[in-house]
Amino acid sequence: MERMRLEFDSYYLRFEQKCGALGLTDGTDRHSARDERRHLFCNILDNISDQMKARFGHFDELAFLGLVDCAKFYEMSQHFDDTKLQSLSKYAKFFDFVRLKANLIGLYSSKTVRDECKSPGQLLNFLAEKDLVVTVPEATKLLQLVLTVPATTASVERSFSALKRLKTYSRNRTDQGRLSSLAVISIETERLLKLKEDKEDFYRKVTDVFVQKERRMDFIYT
Structure with a gap:
């Protein structure tokens, strides 16, 4: 990635040739545009390089x-x-x-x-x-x-993705424990459905555990 910084001229030449072949010219000053694109090119490479060091520097x-x-x-x-x-x-x-x-x-x-x-x-x-x-x-x-030990950040990213769907305006006062449980249910939906399929009384057992918890509400069901 760092070597690519030195190869900007060859990349830009190919870019100009491709633009010329496709008739994509905008009439701007070529030198100022080149300098601006060089600056952007280097900034992008520097950002990628920094991100790679941050992600893989502690292996x-x-x-x-x-x-x-x-x-x-x-x-x-x-x-x-x-x-x-x-x-x-x-x-x-x-x-x-x-x-x-x-x-x-x-x-x-x-x-x-x-x-x-x-x-x-x-x-x-x-x-x-x-x-x-x-x-x-x-x-x-x-x-x-x-x-x-997580091999990737995919599980974390899935958690944030689920969080966007769960913490809506109407649930804004949901406490952290319940929100975490809802996120797990959302992320592990496939496993939840398999548990329901394999164990016919799975939902009844979950309900029994829920009802046994101490709370001010009385649950009566048959």
């Missing part, structure tokens, strides 16, 4: 994701990468690093794990099915962390 903090890259378990069984373990320092209070390293080396060395588990999700399910969660508790916590 080293996520190096610990490589600790559960199932495709590299055999390689890591031969050489453990301590730098990836150190990137977990942000979550240090939740882990015993010595025990975590021992847990991971044990998993890396297991041929059964390498053959059957192709992703962190599969590995976590494997540990649960084989009752190994207690055996490798630190590795289990790491897998849970990896599976809950």
Whole structure:
């Protein structure tokens, strides 16, 4: 992106040639227009470059994701990468690093794990099915962390999109807890419909839980 700043002249030449071929001339002073477009071109590239640095400049903090890259378990069984373990320092209070390293080396060395588990999700399910969660508790916590770290901002963007539809003028006094619950229902509509389909009494159970909550209103239904 930064190199493109130096290539403005070649881009602009192609732009002028295309405009000439299409008859798109506006009669403005060519030199002033060129300078104005150069300024705009550079501003756009600078903005994109700054945004990329802001979004991707902290990926080293996520190096610990490589600790559960199932495709590299055999390689890591031969050489453990301590730098990836150190990137977990942000979550240090939740882990015993010595025990975590021992847990991971044990998993890396297991041929059964390498053959059957192709992703962190599969590995976590494997540990649960084989009752190994207690055996490798630190590795289990790491897998849970990896599976809950958002890979993109899509879920956040979906939340804001849902919020626009939910927090209307008529609901302006809706408290934060209810608004959050409405957002979850809106975002997870597909899952909600599947729960209704799989469990015929799902809505009745939800209603029972709602009625049991302490409130000033009395609900009577049959």
